[in-house]
Each structure stands twice: as structure tokens, then as C-alpha cells.
Amino acid sequence: MLRVGIIGCGDIANLNVLGYLGSQDTELIAVCDTDIKKAGEKLERWGLRTVKIYKDYKKMVDHEDLDIVEILTPHHLHFPMTEYCAQAGIPGISVQKPLAHTITDCEKMVQVCKRENVKLKLFENFRFYPVFLKAKELLDQGIIGELLNFRINSIGTGGPGMPRGLNSLIWRVKVDTCGGGPWVYDDGIHKFSMALWLMGEGRVEKVYGWIDYFTGVMDSPSYIFWKYPSKNSDKPPKYGSMQFTLAPNVYYPSNYYDCDEYIEISGTKGIMWLNQCTSGGNYISKSLQFPPVVVYVDGVVKSFGEDLPRDWRYSFINSTEHFINVVKKGGKPIYTGEEGKNLCIFAKMPYISQQQNRSIYWEEITIENEQNKECIVEQPENMDASGLSKYNRMKNRDLRKAIRDGLKHQQFKYQYEYEE
Numbered sequence: 408m409l410r411v412g413i414i415g416c417g418d419i420a421n422l423n424v425l426g427y428l429g430s431q432d433t434e435l436i437a438v439c440d441t442d443i444k445k446a447g448e449k450l451e452r453w454g455l456r457t458v459k460i461y462k463d464y465k466k467m468v469d470h471e472d473l474d475i476v477e478i479l480t481p482h483h484l485h486f487p488m489t490e491y492c493a494q495a496g497i498p499g500i501s502v503q504k505p506l507a508h509t510i511t512d513c514e515k516m517v518q519v520c521k522r523e524n525v526k527l528k529l530f531e532n533f534r535f536y537p538v539f540l541k542a543k544e545l546l547d548q549g550i551i552g553e554l555l556n557f558r559i560n561s562i563g564t565g566g567p568g569m570p571r572g573l574n575s576l577i578w579r580v581k582v583d584t585c586g587g588g589p590w591v592y593d594d595g596i597h598k599f600s601m602a603l604w605l606m607g608e609g610r611v612e613k614v615y616g617w618i619d620y621f622t623g624v625m626d627s628p629s630y631i632f633w634k635y636p637s638k639n640s641d642k643p644p645k646y647g648s649m650q651f652t653l654a655p656n657v658y659y660p661s662n663y664y665d666c667d668e669y670i671e672i673s674g675t676k677g678i679m680w681l682n683q684c685t686s687g688g689n690y691i692s693k694s695l696q697f698p699p700v701v702v703y704v705d706g707v708v709k710s711f712g713e714d715l716p717r718d719w720r721y722s723f724i725n726s727t728e729h730f731i732n733v734v735k736k737g738g739k740p741i742y743t744g745e746e747g748k749n750l751c752i753f754a755k756m757p758y759i760s761q762q763q764n765r766s767i768y769w770e771e772i773t774i775e776n777e778q779n780k781e782c783i784v785e786q787p788e789n790m791d792a793s794g795l796s797k798y799n800r801m802k803n804r805d806l807r808k809a810i811r812d813g814l815k816h817q818q819f820k821y822q823y824e825y826e827e
């Protein structure tokens with residue numbers, strides 16, 4: 408039985424814990440959070456009230472002889488926590504994306520885990536979403552020919568999504584704790600991951616980014632485009648783009664975050680559309696859902712994946728099951744630390760491009776250039792959080808008005824919220 412510890416009992420811990428709750432090979436031994444009350448509430452909610460709680464992660468690591476640790480904290484803490492766990496001899500370390508807030512820290516994590524012979528995993532769950540796995544299988548079979556273009560639209564909708572604490576936003580809007588902004592760097596890692604994995608690429612050649620700060624603190628709307636490296640001069644070059652759109656009045660009830668993703672991939676023979684991921688469709692309103700994978704090829708529209716589980720939680724469960732197997736039986740985690748570092752490089756590029764108003768090449772995002780400050784993401788000037796409060800008030804006001812005007816909104820409550 409592998410002994411598991413969790414560091415950080417914030418929002419995402421509810422999803423990261425699921426794979427362990429369902430596993431016969433692991434036992435959750437302890438959790439740690441500087442906010443002990445929050446950790447206790449989480450254990451209560453997970454039905455694990457006898458699990459030990461620590462305030463100091465070092466004490467948990469020193470006392471509990473863990474086999475796996477999950478690091479679910481703000482990004483600037485990922486390196487020091489990984490270093491401590493690796494040096495304490497924990498064989499499996501899973502770090503929620505992004506690997507770290509700087510490339511320098513990413514590299515230090517890779518090196519310490521190599522030295523200490525530790526399996527370091529970057530936890531990027533889109534890579535395990537059943538619909539995306541199906542899409543990858545079809546793409547690898549050549550269903551739309553050679554891949555030419557990747558496009559993803561990330562839409563921040565009106566939700567409503569799951570309730571979230573203010574603290575979880577505060578560290579995300581600060582570059583020195585997040586590494587970039589909440590959309591392009593933090594959430595974006597998933598999207599950069601899809602842009603490489605689905606397209607069968609390990610990196611890009613260059614990126615141009617246009618990032619707006621409409622609400623004052625959120626790095627959205629934004630528009631990012633890139634070129635993949637050309638391997639063969641006889642083949643057409645491949646490109647990709649990513650949009651972050653704010654659509655405050657799209658009613659889109661979600662168990663999770665109030666955002667979703669739509670992907671379009673063009674190939675030499677056809678086109679593939681992937682509809683939804685994070686929010687995954689209207690589970691709460693139980694309305695019709697898009698087919699998850701649609702392909703246009705040979706003059707015919709085909710759809711795939713309607714039988715697959717659509718709930719986003721399966722991407723987390725699958726990812727955790729995979730890592731348990733790696734720690735038990737050996738093999739490479741998905742993703743490795745090195746691959747996690749590459750995703751951070753990709754996610755930094757649009758900011759540096761925006762700051763320098765030019766295309767940025769992959770080779771420019773290095774530890775050396777972080778040290779000489781040539782590729783440091785800058786904190787946007789005149790950040791005004793009141794812009795976001797105003798935006799959220801507007802979203803809520805519009806939703807109330809829509810309900811008064813006849814929108815059928817079914818208020819979702821977690822079971823535990825009904826308890827006295």
C-alpha cells in the first residue's frame with residue numbers, strides 16, 4: 408500500500424484526491440495546509456476525518472514515510488516543496504501544473520529529482536481527458552491526414568461555476584507567485600499542452616502574443632499565435648493559435664470552473680472539432696450536449712466519443728491512476744519534469760512577445776535570460792482589482808436579470824452545503 412500525502416488543500420485538492428479515494432493501492436495518510444481549518448473541512452467533505460493534518464509540510468514529510476506526495480500549492484512554492492520532498496527520499500512527487508513560476512525553478516526541480524532518483528510528475532490532466540485521448544488516437548491513425556493547424560478558444564463564461572475563495576485569486580494575479588497571469592500562464596498550461604501533444608510536437612519555433620487586461624487583473628481577452636518547427640522543407644509549415652475570450656452572459660452552469668474549451672484542428676484531408684472539456688457541457692441543466700469529437704473528411708461529417716465519460720473529473724482520476732502505476736511498477740510519468748519545463752517555456756513566450764512587441768523564439772526563454780532579466784514576465788502596471796469586482800458584479804446582475812426574464816436557472820448546491 409503506497410502512503411500518500413497532500414500539500415495544499417485548496418480548490419484543486421477536491422479533484423486530485425479522487426484518484427486516491429478510488430485506489431486499492433494507496434492510502435491517504437496525511438494532508439497539510441497552513442490553513443488547518445480548511446484542511447479539516449476538506450477531510451470532512453471527503454469522508455476522511457481521521458486522516459492526520461499538518462500545518463508544516465516539512466513535519467509531515469519527516470514523520471510520515473510517504474511514497475507519493477501531491478503538491479497543490481501556489482506556483483512559487485513548487486520548487487522548495489519538491490526539493491524538500493526529494494531530499495527526504497519520497498519516491499514519487501506529483502506537482503500540479505504549471506511546474507513552477509520560473510524556468511530557473513523548473514530546472515532546479517528536474518535536477519534535484521534526477522539526483523535523488525525521484526519520479527517527478529507534472530500533473531496536467533487534459534492529457535488524460537477521455538475525449539482528448541480518443542481524438543489523439545484518431546489523429547494518430549491519420550483520420551484528417553497530416554496536421555497543419557491547431558486552434559483553441561478558451562471561453563470564460565458567465566457560469567455559474569463552483570464557489571472559489573478570494574485567496575486563490577490573489578496569488579494568481581501576482582507574477583512573483585504565479586509566473587504570469589491567471590489565464591495564459593496558469594490555465595493556459597493545459598492549452599499549450601494540447602497544442603503540442605495533439606499536434607505530435609515537442610515545442611514551437613516562435614510565438615506572437617497579444618494580451619489584454621480588460622478587467623484590470625486578468626490577462627484576457629488575449630490572442631496568441633505560433634509556428635511549429637519545420638522539419639522538412641517540402642511539407643507545408645504548421646501553425647497554431649489560442650484565444651481567451653470573456654463571454655460574461657453565456658449561461659454555462661459548471662461543476663468546476665466557469666470556462667470551457669473548443670478546439671479545431673485542420674489536416675491535409677479534413678478537419679476535427681473537439682467540443683468542450685473543463686465545464687464539459689451542461690451537467691446541471693441536463694440539456695443537449697455537442698458531440699465531443701466531430702470530423703469532416705471525404706465529404707462526410709462523422710462524430711465520435713458520445714459514449715465516453717464527459718465529466719472533467721475523469722481526467723484527474725486517470726492521471727492519478729497513471730502515476731500510482733508509475734510509482735508501483737516503474738516507467739515515465741506523463742508529464743516528466745523536463746516536459747513540464749517545456750510547457751512553462753511555451754506559456755511564458757506570449758507575455759514576453761507582448762512586452763517586446765515582436766515574435767519570440769523558443770531559445771530566448773532560458774535560465775540565463777531570466778537571470779539577466781531579458782525574459783521576465785512583468786507585472787502589469789496600474790493593476791486595479793476593482794475592475795474585476797465590477798465585472799463579476801455585472802455578471803451576477805445580468806444572471807439575476809436573465810432569471811427574472813425567464814431563464815430557467817437551477818441553483819446547484821453540494822450535498823454538504825445542506826447540512827446544518
Ligand SMILES: NC(=O)c1ccc[n+]([C@@H]2O[C@H](COP(=O)([O-])OP(=O)(O)OC[C@H]3O[C@@H](n4cnc5c(N)ncnc54)[C@H](O)[C@@H]3O)[C@@H](O)[C@H]2O)c1
Nearest residue numbers: 415416417418419439440441442479480503504505574575
Ligand atoms: N489541473 C487543473 O485544472 C488545475 C485547476 C486549478 C488549480 N490548479 C493548480 O493547482 C495548484 C493549487 O491551485 P488551487 O486552485 O487549489 O489554489 P488554492 O489557492 O485554492 O489552494 C492552495 C492551498 O495551498 C495552501 N498553502 C499555501 N502555502 C502553503 C504552505 N506553505 N504549506 C501548505 N499549504 C500551503 C493554501 O492555504 C491553500 O489552501 C496550482 O498549481 C494551480 O495552478 C490546477
